[in-house]
Amino acid sequence: ETGVTQSPTHLIKTRGQQVTLRCSSQSGHNTVSWYQQALGQGPQFIFQYYREEENGRGNFPPRFSGLQFPNYSSELNVNALELDDSALYLCATQRIRTSGGADTQYFGPGTRLTVL
Amino acid sequence: SQQGEEDPQALSIQEGENATMNCSYKTSINNLQWYRQNSGRGLVHLILIRSNEREKHSGRLRVTLDTSKKSSSLLITASRAADTASYFCATDAAGGYNKLIFGAGTRLAVHP
Numbered sequence: 488e489t490g491v492t493q494s495p496t497h498l499i500k501t502r503g504q505q506v507t508l509r510c511s512s513q514s515g516h517n518t519v520s521w522y523q524q525a526l527g528q529g530p531q532f533i534f535q536y537y538r539e540e541e542n543g544r545g546n547f548p549p550r551f552s553g554l555q556f557p558n559y560s561s562e563l564n565v566n567a568l569e570l571d572d573s574a575l576y577l578c579a580t581q582r583i584r585t586s587g588g589a590d591t592q593y594f595g596p597g598t599r600l601t602v603l
Numbered sequence: 604s605q606q607g608e609e610d611p612q613a614l615s616i617q618e619g620e621n622a623t624m625n626c627s628y629k630t631s632i633n634n635l636q637w638y639r640q641n642s643g644r645g646l647v648h649l650i651l652i653r654s655n656e657r658e659k660h661s662g663r664l665r666v667t668l669d670t671s672k673k674s675s676s677l678l679i680t681a682s683r684a685a686d687t688a689s690y691f692c693a694t695d696a697a698g699g700y701n702k703l704i705f706g707a708g709t710r711l712a713v714h715p
Contacts, residue, residue: 489645520702529691529705530646543702575643583701591636592703596645 489513491580491595499601505566508598510578512559518542518583519561520592521553524575536561537583565600573602609692609706617714622679624709626692627672633695635668636703637677640689649677649690654697682713 490513500506512519518537522530532545536555550566559580565572576599579592610625628635634653638646652659652668652675659666665678679686689710693703 489647491645518701522703522705526643527707529693529707530703532702532704535702545702577645579646579703581701591648591651592701593648594638594646597643599643 489593489595491516491578491593493576493578493595493598495598496596497599497601499603500568501603502568502570504568504602505564506568506600508563508565508576508578508600510561510563510580510595512561512580513593516580516582516593517559518581519555519559520579520581521561521563522577522579523547523572524577524597525571526574530577533563568602570602573600575599609690609709611709612707613710613712615712615714616682618682618684620682620713622682622686622711622713624677624690624692624711626675626677626706628675628692628694628704628706629673630694631697632670633697635666635675636693636695637664637666637675638691638693638705640691640708642688646691679711682711684713684715687711687713 492511520535521533524530534544535542539555554562575597577597579594581592582590636651637649663680689708691708693705
């Protein structure tokens with residue numbers, strides 16, 4: 488158990504809809520990253536939030552957006568869902584020190600999104 | 604795009620045998636990490652090796668890193684059926700902001 492939780496566990500949506508996924512950070516962790524994992528593939532980096540601001544983004548369109556809250560929990564929002572958005576969405580939290588060093592990223596159990 | 608490439612894609616062994624998985628990557632890194640994933644669930648962190656380290660051990664796990672060849676290997680000794688899972692290497696690129704770049708993984712099956 489990593490202490491990182493995600494909700495919901497599973498979700499089914501239809502094309503064009505919008506979805507919000509949630510992640511609660513492990514205690515002491517101030518950074519959250521989101522990853523998309525398609526079936527049979529490794530996770531791909533979507534974006535990272537640090538101190539409530541986006542701190543880097545992968546190759547994902549603007550309809551993928553996020554938020555980080557003062558308690559370091561986070562949301563991933565996806566608008567205008569497409570069939571290819573069907574995947575396991577993972578969040579990972581870590582502590583980035585003020586010196587710039589970072590500890591290991593710990594992953595939550597994921598949210599399985601199916602788009603029909 | 605995925606930086607890490609694991610080899611082999613799939614590995615099937617008997618309990619008690621050793622399992623070796625390899626990973627290659629493309630850019631300079633701060634560190635390389637190995638994760639395990641059971642049946643499409645969350646990733647479990649196994650071991651982190653920094654760019655200035657060459658070998659690291661944790662229980663039955665041994666990881667090596669060759670930065671000149673941009674490659675790493677994960678050895679699981681005396682494997683057990685419970686080791687059946689997918690294993691991923693992930694690199695933390697130098698000069699980056701701690702995003703991890705994963706390979707496609709090695710699917711390990713350990714038969715009793």
